[in-house]
Amino acid sequence: MNRLKDATSPYLLQHADNPVEWFEWGEDAFAEARRRDVPLLISVGYSACHWCHVMAHESFEDPATAAMMNERFVNVKVDREERPDVDAVYMAATQAMTGQGGWPMTVFATPDGHPFYTGTYFPKAHFQRLLAGVSNAWEGDRETVVGQSSTIVEALNERSALPTGPLPTARTLAEAVETLGRSFDPVRGGFGGAPKFPPSMALEFLLRYGAAAKTPPGEEAAVVMAERTLEAMARGGIYDQLAGGFARYSVDADWVVPHFEKMLYDNALLLRVYTHWWRLTGSVLAKRVALETADWLLAEMRTPEGGFASALDADSEGVEGKFYVWTPEEVREVLGEEDGAWAIGLFDVTGTFEHGTSVLQLPADPDDDERFADVRARLLAARGRRVRPGRDDKVVAAWNGLAVAALAETGAVFRRADLVEAARAAATLIDDLHLDSDRLLRTSRDGRAGSNAGVLEDYGDLAEGLLTLYGVTGETRWFDRAGTLLDAVLDRFSDGSGGFYDTADDAERLFQRPQDPTDNATPSGQFAAAGALLTYAALTGSIRHRQAAEEALGTVTVLAGKHARFAGWGLAVAQAALAGPIEVAVVGPAGDPATTALHRTALLSAVPGLVIALGEPGSAGVPLLEGRGLVGGLPAAYVCRGFTCRMPVTTPSALKTELLS
Template identity: 40%
Template sequence: MEEDKKANRLLNESSPYLLQHAYNPVDWYPWGEEALQKAKQEDKPIIVSIGYAACHWCHVMEHQSFEQEDIAKVMNEHFVCIKVDREERPDVDAVYMDAVHAMGLQGGWPLNVFLNPDAKPFYGGTYFPPQQWVGLLQNIAVAYQKNREDLDESAEQFVEHLNRSELDKYGLRESNFHVREEDFKLMGYNFSTRFDKKLGGLGQAPKFPMPTNYLFLLRYHHHTSDQSALNQLHLTLHEMAYGGIYDQVGGGFARYSVDAEWLVPHFEKMLYDNGQLVSLYAEAYQATRETLYHEVVYETIAFVERELMSPEGGFYSSLDADSEGEEGKFYTFTKDELQEILGDEEPLFSKYYHATAAGNFEHGRNILHRRKSDEEFAQKHELELEVLQEMVQNWKRKIMEVRATRIRPGLDDKILTSWNALMLKGLADAYYVFGNEHFLELALRNANFLLQNLKKGDKLFHNYKEEKATIDGFLEDYSYLIRAFTRLYEVTFDEQWLQEAKRLTDYTLENFFDEKEGMFFFTDQRSEKLIARKKEIIDNVTPASNSVMASNLHFLGLYFDEERYSTLSNDMLARVKDLLIKEPSHLSNWAALYYHKLTPTAEVAIVGENPGKMRSELSAFYHPNMLLLGSSDGQSNLALLEDKLAINNKTTIYVCYNKTCQLPVHDAASALEQLQGMQQNTKFPPL
């Protein structure tokens, strides 16, 4: 019982991950000056143990090692022990993950790194079984006493590596800006070599959703009409939506699939995945009108609102993979349990969701998943489509009622600005495509929550819990929120959101930008100084903060006619171009920006009575390379809306590019014709 145990210093923290360790016998410190000073005063090495609340193997190592008195005694005697929530301190995580990679080791979480008292790393790893962990602790304690100079020398070499520029590491060099059609096509070809054309996604297991990859494929197909790009998109989005990685009953996606078939998920559900996947499936629906994508968007938003939304309007970070100490127990069912819940309809349910008596998961349990569309299933089983769909909704309701009686997975209830911004953009994108007013209400509520609680002046904070925001914002917070606010302007035509985006952009240029290399640091120059100051270049499960900033500068440069923004965006893209062409799957958000520069981005201004109605008509068409502006009263501070008036008292659309406008029109179809003509006739000539 925790009440019988003595709490350590983590009890005063707000992070659910740190609080999970608050009653460990390990004398944990949070990351901070107190722990670092103690290491110097006592001349002890440091253990930095990094994880997050929804991490399964973090829980395993805690139970096997950190909860054990004998192991804790060794840790406390020889080390200063620091626990870090990687989601709260991605800056600390990035530095020491890079160090472990430099040691030639595979990274992951839990991440356990050994430092000297100057916070410089000399050894590390991920999960260690208890006996191996104790042996390692004892060996390092001895080595620290007997071979201190060697360890310090090794640490200095790692610090030298950590401070090497990311641009140098990836061979990125200054280059003149130009975009070429043949380079774009080569990008698409190089991307396609990694397609899994049978099961969707890229490469082999494990498989992550990687939304920026498929947002790029949508744009690539739109520009080139390459059918193979669209085929891969459809294959991947269908396989994910039919697989176990998607919660077939409650909506929402797990973090990744451990297999190539998308069947067995790592059951944790992260806000950042679901926000991005709402954007992806909404845009894919707009481009293709595939009804499955509509269903996924609505169900995923319903999941986020039901299980991750705070009463104040913020979104919590994640749900754990485990419940009752067992991974996936909350979401899986035995055949007998299904029989009890569904009665006579269980055999049909089990065919629809592929549940068997033996089970397709551990302990005879079943991960519900699909293989066919409703149309195919109804035809095969001689059912009317409407009858089947009504049965499916009834099945889902019954399963959800049973799940409501189960012990729920743990909730990480901290609120992060960057992840909220991804969800905010997802809601704005969904509203743009579907016109559902509830999506806009959720978006506006969240945006106002972020302004009120995570912004002070022009400065952002990264985290929020119990009415406190304590950690300075990182570039991911600024870049994602700038992008979300820009999108929120496009779906509301409320200029406060665009002005907020500009203020945040100017703050990042002043406090994050490296004039020497032309990229942004991950950390604010006013914030705590670590042993290295990193830059995030490579797109991963979330887009790299530098690629998002380059896109933000592109669009805001157009909105505000700010030449400096546009030039910086071009220079950043030019710097990564060579690597981008070779490795587009690792720089897919950069690749999407390349698309936006390949033909001029259209500026579509809607003026007159109820411009939102005309915007909703425009959204029936897919044209991803445009920005939207609107005004109902002619009052605007935006240069792009100057001298644009409603003609003959009719709502009027101006399609412009490169500061040149087409003839004004009064309907969405005519505007689309102009947009399509522009794409065909204004491609840059090869240089």
Template identity: 40%
Template sequence: MNKLKNASSPYLQQHADNPVHWQEWGEEALQMAKDQNKPLIISIGYAACHWCHVMEHECFSDEEVAAFMNENFVCIKVDREERPDIDRIYMDAAQLINGQGGWPLNAFAMPDGKPFFAGTYFNKSRWMEVLKQISHLYQTDYEKVAEYARKLAVGVSSEPLDGKPAKPDQEFNNREYNSLWNIWKPQIDFNYGGFKRAPKFPLPVTWEFLLQYHYLTENQESLNAVLNTLDEMAKGGIYDQIGGGFARYSVDEYWKVPHFEKMLYDNAQIVSLYSHAFQITKKDRYREIIEQTLDFVERELTSPENGFYSSLNADSEGEEGRFYVWTTEEMLNALNGNDQDLVFEYYQVTQHGNWEEGKNILLPVSSKEAFAGHHQMALPAFNALLAKADQKLFRFREKRIRPSTDDKVLTAWNALMLKAYVNAFQALGKQEYLEKALKNAHFIRNNMLKADGGLYRNFMNGKASINAFLDDYALLAEAYLHLYSVTFDIRWLESSKNLADYCLEHFYNPQTAMFYYTSDKSEALIARKYELADNVIPASNSVMANVLLKLGSYYDNMNYRRISTLMLGQVMDMVKSSGPWYANWAILMGLETFEPFEVAIMGEDAVAKSHEMQLNYLPTCLFMGGDNENLPLLSGKLVVHKTMIYVCRNHTCKLPVEKTSTALKQINTD
């Protein structure tokens, strides 16, 4: 029978009515496979995945398919967002077998979990062929299948760092850092932004590195690449022009046609990226993007407990993107005859449509400034006209059947959103964003923290579950550092340190100077993996290395700094050769090479002055202070009735100053 009815994952619950006898991953399912000597089907996906829904409808809801699966296999469903450790193992297997992977991911494995075949989406006829071939092979040539599974398991278990002990005393220099642009530049699309070739993912951490690179090297070309990417994304279909928020990726090179699912982790990182770009440029459009995206998160992805939900589905009413696209008739009904010609022209809406079956994705034809100028309108007048039209379109759209929400709350992704609210507060100075960040931080501390200092991964229906993974710890530790920098509440800094110390005890391998993705308290799978490459989310090891460097500065702890340096040294060859896939490591390289500033602000106006300074883009500054000398660098710096700013490097400080403008000059002229 199907055992997913009481699963905590919305993705698993979407399969609870399938005739397939699905089970959750666990000892019971594995033991059943051993007892019955049946191979495993391990089917992995996530709630917002369009092709996962297609395969569920075509294959897993079909009685004929289900009967064959139930008779010949033990069938396991996995939510990759709940169990990324399982997903990583079988995705590695798929990539070893096929050279590529994706979701849905359908792996076939021996009863002990060792995979021997994997693929992605299959239609019904092809899926039945695969099922019959594998069942026949397993029954008639078991030893051959078992031997291949053993060899594949060795491949899955192998790591780039195997046999590569960490080397102490490594140094990083300006020349190597400056040369990174030569690796990145050929891959960038200078016309439409992003990287060359479709599909195009936002990949925020890559552009975060280039912002830092411009700051440290004054390379204007790298800044132009970032700003062009942000401008092109903002006028593309990947951005929801009416409701705010970004889709997961664009299927074309122009950012026009999205895959319509909206992920929390994308929107969190994109808010941070636009916040940093706004600090540099003060562009009104970037402010709009930040505010509209955070409005979307508040409206559609925030739980009553102040956690953040994981995603919105791409599909509604059985169609991908149905909620977001428009026919001309729908537009006319929504606008009710007011300024419709201008709105149609601005959003490039036509009777024929720019997508499927006469439907339109709303795509601004140009910037608002250019459009208003072309029509000889004052910009404020056009902005008011468009805002009124957008409100009408939004209200009309709200009457549609909504895409489903994956309402599980994941620690790692919540940490990214917590950081995003802090970054938006730093850039725009809106107190409500800091309040949202604090509410989420308290939710995490009250619900996701275990008594032993560990974390839970998932919160659903009022209950936390699943041992957390390295990304949960690393991203939360990083978010706490950001929260400390704008509050000077030492509890957030101590919380970050506690998480790092927990990881050093339960995740760290001193031989490789890297952290495993799973703790020594987690169940043993067929492999214990490292996460090294930065992708749509930065690698948990690169985040942890950045955290340790910063904690080393805050606490004057040389062991933290030493481990961070060792970690970067282990991947330097890949940073210098693979460019964007090691972007967060490259950010660490910038900090290691140029050394961060420690900005200590002491006195009753310390927090206010830190906020004033942090309206600027200062990627190499660590802010600390308050009215308590509770960190090594703060000792002896409190002056009665004055608020003093100390700009320091390696705990060696310049002359203290009172004005933030003077402190900024000390930073920018060093």
């Protein structure tokens, strides 16, 4: 009996027809394992994971392997994106026991959920031997197995929280730049060697650090590291040169050969970074990539309900990357001999991938923009006739929060009202479907909310997105909802020592309450919360929220010297905190060109973490606007720090001067 047919997770639904008798995570599985007196076999993955598909095809779809699993274990399938808390505790165990982690993650556990043997991908023959070995050990040496699980759980729970310190100083941030510089690849961009993941949060920090420096951007070391990385990624195969959007990572050090899955969170984070790069330097490449990525998000990732889907698969027709790669012959067939030869040279179609195929790159800008646009359109149309990768269309609150922030800012900066409207629609969906009073549900699909509780990153990233959307639109609905979310963070996630747990105080009890303040592919929940708390404090003057943000940033002080790559978002938030952050209250009639001009000047400022309040004279609800009105009957902007404001200004040039002083 397979119990996954009614799951909301596309990943679980991929396994609904397996001969394995899967359970969803929950008490039913634990009770069945206790009743049968057999171990749990917990398999954790996600829908766009290539090696998850490989293990599924080799083992979970194989009747003989499935029979062994069904006879000797209670089998539990977990979508790590729906249950990041479950993934986190078992990943900690896997890394502690094996020295590495990854997906698919395979965990053998007692009926109480305590792990005693872990691993990642296992080829079928190895996996079958492992099934037999674990089952025999359970039957023949139960005392040792249970003792091992108890030792593992005890050791994990005894691990102390990461040390914390005071709020980072300017010197702390300078040390972080130096740390990043030591691992920076000056030739190919990025940090460290292969594989290379987009270092989105570190890049955001470097741009903010450069914006705060007095050195011109082209000479500031932090900005140079960011620019070289951003350009290398945009020109490499990790970037989809036809449709926009970034793949999950590059398997090589040159950003050439991607691991082809495309994730919402990567593209939301990178969209915002490329927009900020343009805002700081005016880079033509930055603007093009930002707008192409935004267009890709709207074209490929929007759901009918207005949210954004989680991921596109790496595979199509069972082959990784087949949708994206080209041979020279295919290019010529679509474009003809003359344009084909030009495109082959332009996109470096020289057999960089398997079987003589190539991932398109763009080593240099084209010499004919009109021809470039035509060639891209024809290749994209031809590619559109191929079998598309699967899409995981569940809506994750945290990642939609990242998308809301990125699309709202990009739309405002580049005068793209459709992008702002897309951000508003996604925020509305989450507000209407995922929120019940102050409680947040992590996922939905097809307009139906899932049952899994939101974790800290959901609250922090969504609050960040809503506050950004408020700063762009002036709609206080988003400010109010962000405040509700952040009050829940303070009331339900605090660890009592300045940090935050990743789960709420009334969440399902696992063998360990997860708490990881370091960044991974997305900002850590702690740093995401810190950033939103800092912005909210700047809009309200709330000492409670400001203090909580500063205490949460104490971990950055510890990480900056050696592990800056894992504290990028915390460093970016700390840079904003050191800058104030600067607050701009724009007061004027909605739709008035003078109000719009002042608002746009504020939006175009690269001041780190700038906080914007927008409202009409006498509007209530956002404390930063209270008591601030028109000046001589004209719309005005008030530049403040800690609610202490300078004299208001009424022209964009005067506001720009105030922001630069």
